[in-house]
Amino acid sequence: MALGTGYAQQNCSIARALEIVGERWTMLVLRDCFYGVRRFSDLLGHLDISRAVLTERLASLTDAGLLERRSAGGHPEYLLTAAGIAFWPTLYSLSRWGERYAGDGGRTRTFSHAGCGGEVDDLGQCPVCGTTPGPADLIVTLVEGSSGHRRSDPVSLALRRPHRLLQPVTPVAG
Amino acid sequence: MALGTGYAQQNCSIARALEIVGERWTMLVLRDCFYGVRRFSDLLGHLDISRAVLTERLASLTDAGLLERRSAGGHPEYLLTAAGIAFWPTLYSLSRWGERYAGDGGRTRTFSHAGCGGEVDDLGQCPVCGTTPGPADLIVTLVEGSSGHRRSDPVSLALRRPHRLLQPVTPVAG
DNA sequence: GGTTGGCAGTCTGGTCATCAGACCAAACTA
DNA sequence: TAGTTTGGTCTGATGACCAGACTGCCAACC
Numbered sequence: 001m002a003l004g005t006g007y008a009q010q011n012c013s014i015a016r017a018l019e020i021v022g023e024r025w026t027m028l029v030l031r032d033c034f035y036g037v038r039r040f041s042d043l044l045g046h047l048d049i050s051r052a053v054l055t056e057r058l059a060s061l062t063d064a065g066l067l068e069r070r071s072a073g074g075h076p077e078y079l080l081t082a083a084g085i086a087f088w089p090t091l092y093s094l095s096r097w098g099e100r101y102a103g104d105g106g107r108t109r110t111f112s113h114a115g116c117g118g119e120v121d122d123l124g125q126c127p128v129c130g131t132t133p134g135p136a137d138l139i140v141t142l143v144e145g146s147s148g149h150r151r152s153d154p155v156s157l158a159l160r161r162p163h164r165l166l167q168p169v170t171p172v173a174g
Numbered sequence: 175m176a177l178g179t180g181y182a183q184q185n186c187s188i189a190r191a192l193e194i195v196g197e198r199w200t201m202l203v204l205r206d207c208f209y210g211v212r213r214f215s216d217l218l219g220h221l222d223i224s225r226a227v228l229t230e231r232l233a234s235l236t237d238a239g240l241l242e243r244r245s246a247g248g249h250p251e252y253l254l255t256a257a258g259i260a261f262w263p264t265l266y267s268l269s270r271w272g273e274r275y276a277g278d279g280g281r282t283r284t285f286s287h288a289g290c291g292g293e294v295d296d297l298g299q300c301p302v303c304g305t306t307p308g309p310a311d312l313i314v315t316l317v318e319g320s321s322g323h324r325r326s327d328p329v330s331l332a333l334r335r336p337h338r339l340l341q342p343v344t345p346v347a348g
Numbered sequence: 349g350g351t352t353g354g355c356a357g358t359c360t361g362g363t364c365a366t367c368a369g370a371c372c373a374a375a376c377t378a
Numbered sequence: 379t380a381g382t383t384t385g386g387t388c389t390g391a392t393g394a395c396c397a398g399a400c401t402g403c404c405a406a407c408c
Binding site: 007010011013016017018019028031047064065066083086087089093095096097098099101102108123124125132150151 | 191261263269270271306
């Protein structure tokens with residue numbers, strides 16, 4: 001949060017969590033990381049965010065231990081750490097709430113268990129095998145007919161195909 | 175979010191959710207509502223927030239349908255609606271993540287099922303009876319010895335006792 | 349009936365964060 | 379070697395947030 005008067009006095013795990021992930025754009029950066037976006041320019045194009053703010057968010061997420069900055073092929077890549085991956089349930093829960101109460105009520109994306117194909121429920125549990133798959137075992141699929149096809153940047157196009165979370169996306173040029 | 179360039183282009187339920195609950199202080203206001211804080215002055219004292227910002231947050235949460243403003247005894251009260259109550263899993267999940275990765279790793283609060291006394295797990299499920307209690311059926315208890323006793327405003331003092339979520343707190347004067 | 353006091357806001361001037369867009373350095377490519 | 383891509387930094391303008399002063403409403407009390 002990095003303001004003079006942050007949430008420090010709140011002494012509450014929610015407040016402390018929000019000190020790390022509560023700033024504008026931060027959770028959307030994490031969402032993109034789960035979707036497999038790893039590069040500065042891809043995040044920039046997909047989020048429509050100011051370069052300075054993206055730089056700052058990536059640095060603070062890295063400082064906080066949710067992301068790891070790694071050089072790959074001459075360019076940096078930002079990968080989720082264990083602490084970052086552990087944030088998935090919160091993001092999933094927020095997504096489900098948003099589908100129900102911040103849109104037209106319909107599904108926009110579904111998440112299915114890569115192991116058995118079951119579509120996970122509100123709690124993230126697979127109704128077929130009864131486990132709670134981590135993000136690495138989930139396949140995200142855009143719901144056809146949802147309002148989910150507006151953007152046309154390369155990353156958005158690449159994300160229209162079903163794909164496994166955390167696996168790197170390869171944006172198509174154009 | 176109410177900025178010229180919000181998250182509108184993101185076309186994603188997470189982005190839409192964050193348009194409503196993603197601003198500074200908003201989730202902490204909701205947290206306090208779950209804890210039973212209902213009055214403007216109590217929120218003000220417990221959150222250490224600017225009056226203008228609290229006014230704006232309460233108005234936008236009311237507009238978005240998460241809170242309901244109701245006159246009670248000559249003063250307004252802010253109560254969670256169904257949409258607001260449905261936000262509990264996200265808040266709980268964020269709290270658990272924060273305990274693990276944004277603090278010393280220890281529990282600060284526990285939530286137990288009022289029906290059978292079981293302490294709910296990471297997913298919010300009661301290990302005793304197997305159900306997933308809603309917030310109205312949860313009792314929050316501050317963990318002794320956690321760093322959770324810093325604040326001394328009347329609301330914080332009232333919240334030190336175990337109490338059921340959504341039940342109104344009665345701050346002690348002083 | 350007038351006064352007092354608490355409550356729920358609004359208003360104000362200053363500070364901080366974010367914005368769009370220009371600029372820059374390093375690495376790769378032709 | 380010149381140009382392009384990538385990953386940033388810098389700048390001036392705008393908007394959000396801050397602490398604190400101020401206002402209007404209502405109930406209780408004298």
